[in-house]
Amino acid sequence: MWYDIIICKIKKRNGEKIMDNFAEQLVKKNETSADKTRRILMITVGILFTIAIVLLAILQLGRPLVALLGFALAVASGYGTYHIVQNTYVEYEYAFTNGDLDVDKIIAKKKRKEMVSANIRQLTDFGKYSDGMEETEDMTVIFATDNIAEHEYYADFTDESYGSTRLVFAPDERMLENIQKFLPAKLRHRS
The missing domain is CATH 2.30.29 (PH-domain like)
Structure with a gap:
């Protein structure tokens, strides 16, 4: 526009x-089709990475400090993905x-x-x-x-x-x- x-x-x-x-x-x-593909790929990788960190944190619930660190990393990963996608x-x-x-x-x-x-x-x-x-x-x-x-x-x-x-x-x-x-x-x- x-x-x-x-x-x-x-x-x-x-x-x-x-x-x-x-x-x-x-x-x-x-946006070109390459830009759209790149954005979709970034979102997909970011979501999968965040989910993987959450799952690892859940597996560590026996150790609260490690689990808390894992959840904090998951939040940071989600925010980082959002920030990177917005910058496109x-x-x-x-x-x-x-x-x-x-x-x-x-x-x-x-x-x-x-x-x-x-x-x-x-x-x-x-x-x-x-x-x-x-x-x-x-x-x-x-x-x-x-x-x-x-x-x-x-x-x-x-x-x-x-x-x-x-x-x-x-x-x-x-x-x-x-x-x-x-x-x-x-x-x-x-x-």
């Missing part, structure tokens, strides 16, 4: 009106402000991790993404997309942490409009 917000603010600085371009978009990662639910947030694009990964709707930031004015390439595109060996590819290939775009730039970087993402029309306003002239006509 996609959500987006577009806001234009007018500020007065030294008597002149300045417009801030701001766009925000939330993209939920669509991923969303990406794109925030565009005056030529800067920030991409964050949101895990289980709780944890936010900053993935990358790019200045759109300094992109070296931009356009529609396809699986067969060439990538150099030293290039770091960051996928922050919903896994629907028909509307994926790429942005190439140099990042301080990653070096040569390709961001693959899925901007909606409003986000694209804002990005295209700040693209270098040589890229603006190609996208």
Whole structure:
């Protein structure tokens, strides 16, 4: 599911009106069959492991301390399984402000991790993404997309942490409009 917000603010600085371009978009990662299979496998293994620990704890009821430790491990195993499965639910947030694009990964709707930031004015390439595109060996590819290939775009730039970087993402029309306003002239006509 996609959500987006577009806001234009007018500020007065030294008597002149300045417009801030701001766009925000939330993209939920669509699960592939491999993702679903992996999640089912994690749940199955977690449940079986928890049941095995409970059964071993029951067999140790003659020794209360060992049995109590076994039940505590079973609870920890159940919680760990739940936590690991919840971490497979991923969303990406794109925030565009005056030529800067920030991409964050949101895990289980709780944890936010900053993935990358790019200045759109300094992109070296931009356009529609396809699986067969060439990538150099030293290039770091960051996928922050919903896994629907028909509307994926790429942005190439140099990042301080990653070096040569390709961001693959899925901007909606409003986000694209804002990005295209700040693209270098040589890229603006190609996208």
